[in-house]
Amino acid sequence: MGELRLMKGNEALAEAAIRAGVDGYFGYPITPQSEVIEYLMAEKPFERTGMVVLQAESEVASINMLYGGGGTGKKVMTSSSSPGISLMQEGLSYMAGAEIPCVVANVVRGGPGLGDIQPAQSDYFQSVKGGGHGDYRLPVLAPASVQEMSDFVPLSFDLAFKYRTPVLIVSDGLIGQMMEKVELFDTIPRLTDEEVIARYPWATNGKPKGKERRILTSLDLDPHKLEKHNFHLQDKYKQIREEEVRYEMIDCDDADYIIIAYGSSARISQKTLQLAREEGIKVGLLRPITLWPFPKQPIDDLVNKGVKGFLSVEMSAGQMVEDIRLTVRERTKVEHFGRYGGVIHSPEEVLEALKNKIIGD
Amino acid sequence: MAEITLQDIIKPENQVYVKTKLMTDKNLSYCPGCGHGTAHRLIMEVVEELGQENDAIGIAPVGCSVLAYEFMNVDMQEAAHGRAPALATAVKRLWPNKLVFSYQGDGDLAAIGTAETIHACNRGEQIVMVFINNGIYGMTGGQMAPTTLPGMKTSTSPYGRDLQSMGNPLKMTELVAQLPGTYYVTRQAVHTPSAVRKAKRCIRKAFQNQLDGKPGVSFIEIVSNCNSGWKMEPVASNIWMEENMFPYYELGDLKVDGQLVEKK
Amino acid sequence: MTEEIIIAGFGGQGVLSMGKILAYSGIMQDQEVSWFPAYGPEMRGGTANVTVIVSDERISSPTLTAYDTAVILNQQSMDKFEEAVKPGGVLIYDPNGISHHPTRKDIKIYKIEGAKIAAQMGNTKIFNMVVLGGYLQVKPIVKLENVIRGLKKSLHERYHKLIPLNEDAITMGMKNVVEVK
Numbered sequence: 001m002g003e004l005r006l007m008k009g010n011e012a013l014a015e016a017a018i019r020a021g022v023d024g025y026f027g028y029p030i031t032p033q034s035e036v037i038e039y040l041m042a043e044k045p046f047e048r049t050g051m052v053v054l055q056a057e058s059e060v061a062s063i064n065m066l067y068g069g070g071g072t073g074k075k076v077m078t079s080s081s082s083p084g085i086s087l088m089q090e091g092l093s094y095m096a097g098a099e100i101p102c103v104v105a106n107v108v109r110g111g112p113g114l115g116d117i118q119p120a121q122s123d124y125f126q127s128v129k130g131g132g133h134g135d136y137r138l139p140v141l142a143p144a145s146v147q148e149m150s151d152f153v154p155l156s157f158d159l160a161f162k163y164r165t166p167v168l169i170v171s172d173g174l175i176g177q178m179m180e181k182v183e184l185f186d187t188i189p190r191l192t193d194e195e196v197i198a199r200y201p202w203a204t205n206g207k208p209k210g211k212e213r214r215i216l217t218s219l220d221l222d223p224h225k226l227e228k229h230n231f232h233l234q235d236k237y238k239q240i241r242e243e244e245v246r247y248e249m250i251d252c253d254d255a256d257y258i259i260i261a262y263g264s265s266a267r268i269s270q271k272t273l274q275l276a277r278e279e280g281i282k283v284g285l286l287r288p289i290t291l292w293p294f295p296k297q298p299i300d301d302l303v304n305k306g307v308k309g310f311l312s313v314e315m316s317a318g319q320m321v322e323d324i325r326l327t328v329r330e331r332t333k334v335e336h337f338g339r340y341g342g343v344i345h346s347p348e349e350v351l352e353a354l355k356n357k358i359i360g361d
Numbered sequence: 362m363a364e365i366t367l368q369d370i371i372k373p374e375n376q377v378y379v380k381t382k383l384m385t386d387k388n389l390s391y392c393p394g395c396g397h398g399t400a401h402r403l404i405m406e407v408v409e410e411l412g413q414e415n416d417a418i419g420i421a422p423v424g425c426s427v428l429a430y431e432f433m434n435v436d437m438q439e440a441a442h443g444r445a446p447a448l449a450t451a452v453k454r455l456w457p458n459k460l461v462f463s464y465q466g467d468g469d470l471a472a473i474g475t476a477e478t479i480h481a482c483n484r485g486e487q488i489v490m491v492f493i494n495n496g497i498y499g500m501t502g503g504q505m506a507p508t509t510l511p512g513m514k515t516s517t518s519p520y521g522r523d524l525q526s527m528g529n530p531l532k533m534t535e536l537v538a539q540l541p542g543t544y545y546v547t548r549q550a551v552h553t554p555s556a557v558r559k560a561k562r563c564i565r566k567a568f569q570n571q572l573d574g575k576p577g578v579s580f581i582e583i584v585s586n587c588n589s590g591w592k593m594e595p596v597a598s599n600i601w602m603e604e605n606m607f608p609y610y611e612l613g614d615l616k617v618d619g620q621l622v623e624k625k
Numbered sequence: 626m627t628e629e630i631i632i633a634g635f636g637g638q639g640v641l642s643m644g645k646i647l648a649y650s651g652i653m654q655d656q657e658v659s660w661f662p663a664y665g666p667e668m669r670g671g672t673a674n675v676t677v678i679v680s681d682e683r684i685s686s687p688t689l690t691a692y693d694t695a696v697i698l699n700q701q702s703m704d705k706f707e708e709a710v711k712p713g714g715v716l717i718y719d720p721n722g723i724s725h726h727p728t729r730k731d732i733k734i735y736k737i738e739g740a741k742i743a744a745q746m747g748n749t750k751i752f753n754m755v756v757l758g759g760y761l762q763v764k765p766i767v768k769l770e771n772v773i774r775g776l777k778k779s780l781h782e783r784y785h786k787l788i789p790l791n792e793d794a795i796t797m798g799m800k801n802v803v804e805v806k
């Protein structure tokens with residue numbers, strides 16, 4: 001068993017970065033995730049593992065540091081919260097185009113604009129639909145516990161390098177600020193320069209003797225070539241859709257109704273499940289762990305099994321519910337419930353919504 | 362002698378100081394001892410004294426003074442982090458007869474907003490830019506700013522700012538003074554009555570420049586304290602500022618009427 | 626066993642660290658724990674509160690609207706959280722600075738003179754430990770030895786010399802908590 005600690009989600013993410021053998025973290029302070037860079041600066045990972053930590057002058061700079069660093073085959077990471085992630089969209093689009101691996105954690109807060117600093121889930125669209133310009137998707141992992149804030153760091157890097165793509169970890173102020181027990185995994189040594197060179201032949205770390213030099217770019221002025229590149233990207237996204245869907249099901253076997261919720265909303269809804277069962281209402285929870293690729297198959301299976309309705313519970317005005325509707329295609333009832341602007345819904349409110357919107361008439 | 366009650370003291374005829382009506386009655390959200398409030402007041406007093414209440418348009422930053430629009434009783438817009446000079450540029454160009462100013466902290470103006478700052482100054486926008494330099498990110502809980510002094514401890518430089526890995530404190534004011542687009546560049550403070558009087562004269566000069574149609578930016582840095590971020594009592598923070606900030610960020614005019622001031 | 630607690634008072638009273646020590650104590654005896662503070666500007670000079678859950682099972686929602694126990698350390702928190710105690714639950718408070726005492730009849734109410742005792746012990750900083758002692762007397766959900774182990778884990782080593790003082794404070798709290806009938 002690994003080391004047990006009581007940590008904030010943000011701290012667990014930072015500690016996991018060190019242990020996952022990350023080579024560089026580049027970030028800019030923003031509430032509610034400033035603990036990530038503060039923890040890293042205090043821990044001196046440059047002494048522990050040789051990891052570089054740099055406070056950039058902005059999120060625009062941070063993401064482009066990832067572009068540069070990731071392009072050399074090193075493991076690079078940043079974290080921010082909603083307004084900062086918006087600034088990173090340009091860089092993410094370029095990196096998707098140039099196929100650069102990296103991990104970006106978003107500890108979501110209320111919006112739009114400066115909004116507030118309280119927990120929200122209103123960055124779902126931005127995360128799962130691409131976010132920046134062009135035809136691309138990014139794998140999105142949604143931790144629902146401090147443990148997953150830690151575990152999803154190495155997992156994200158596996159995906160990032162397997163598919164040569166940026167990967168998003170999307171949590172929120174609740175998961176970031178909350179402390180829970182976390183079992184830390186043992187440190188994975190950073191790759192040596194030789195290992196990086198051997199493993200990632202696409203990376204620009206100096207033209208190998210007698211071989212072609214490498215160019216990393218998202219530009220191709222020949223539309224036919226660019227279309228071909230887009231075909232390649234789409235094939236990759238298809239493979240991710242087929243192979244990387246992750247989700248958790250709780251009490252779904254005998255359920256008449258299903259709540260679909262991710263991250264902190266899933267935690268809150270779990271309590272709703274208990275409350276509902278005490279009243280004899282059979283409710284199950286489907287928790288998407290990957291928001292993209294979205295777990296369509298289990299929803300389809302539940303529809304075919306005859307569940308009477310789905311309630312999408314999100315701390316937003318209703319974003320994921322659109323993906324649920326696309327999957328259910330009017331075969332049964334789908335409704336949304338959620339508080340937003342940084343207000344966290346209570347388990348009781350979720351139960352009320354379930355009764356009024358789904359069970360009701 | 363009859364006892365003086367609170368009600369007597371606050372009678373209009375007994376008041377020796379009245380807050381400008383261009384400051385709202387909202388309680389300031391600043392920590393007790395912070396310089397932001399004084400800087401706000403000076404700007405508003407100047408706007409009032411110049412009779413510009415109905416023509417002033419201010420741009421608030423993201424930082425502790427994000428709520429400046431709650432306190433400054435003129436038309437205000439709230440910018441994204443670092444972008445105030447871009448907003449001010451457009452406001453002034455589209456309303457050339459209005460009195461336009463931006464108000465920013467050091468993270469806002471000298472980190473994320475460096476490009477907007479440099480380019481507004483380089484284009485010579487006819488605006489007043491007020492820059493509060495407290496050497497730290499106050500709002501987000503005391504992280505290192507570009508202006509953080511060498512060796513200074515912050516939450517992202519917990520062992521002190523190491524110049525080799527974290528870079529050097531950025532003297533933005535010296536930088537913009539070099540640009541032909543700035544007309545008046547000065548560095549002041551607001552921690553003592555005499556400093557306040559001096560700073561106010563400078564702010565007045567800056568706004569007057571704009572009213573007189575002088576070409577270019579009038580740029581005022583105010584070296585200020587962040588007693589919370591520095592983890593000091595207010596008085597101690599002012600002493601620390603005099604002893605540490607002022608030697609690095611020397612007070613005085615850097616450029617007047619478009620001419621660089623010769624260092625003595 | 627699942628115990629859902631809100632601890633609420635002023636920033637600077639040690640509300641968050643009391644919750645943290647309780648959570649660490651739970652970990653020491655292999656329980657699941659969660660600790661979720663009200664964060665942000667609410668803290669600046671104002672009120673502070675934290676929801677702590679200690680359970681034998683996986684914890685669902687880390688934020689709640691009803692609690693098994695409320696530990697209340699100022700009037701604002703009393704106004705806000707007295708009603709949030711579940712019927713049959715427990716409210717523990719320090720009467721220091723409280724003008725409107727709790728009135729509910731369907732819960733158990735206890736008083737702990739935390740501020741006074743800490744002052745008598747010559748160190749106002751151990752106030753929260755006295756209150757923790759009072760709480761543990763009423764709800765012995767974690768063993769004292771595990772609290773001490775939790776303290777060791779949550780305090781930096783250079784403060785470990787203060788552990789005996791903290792232990793005394795907890796004991797004083799345990800002895801001095803009284804039920805209000």
Ligand SMILES: Cc1ncc(C[n+]2csc(CCOP(=O)(O)OP(=O)(O)O)c2C)c(N)n1
Nearest residue numbers: 030423424425442466467468469498499500
């Ligand atoms: C895009 C973006 N990144 C980060 C933040 C978080 N943030 C808010 S204020 C601030 C810095 C404030 O420091 P400064 O400008 O020095 O002003 P002070 O609070 O010290 O007055 C930061 C990083 C944000 N709001 N938006």
Ligand code: SF4
Nearest residue numbers: 391392395425499587
């Ligand atoms: S944190 Fe610092 S800059 Fe912000 S209000 Fe307090 S003293 Fe002023």
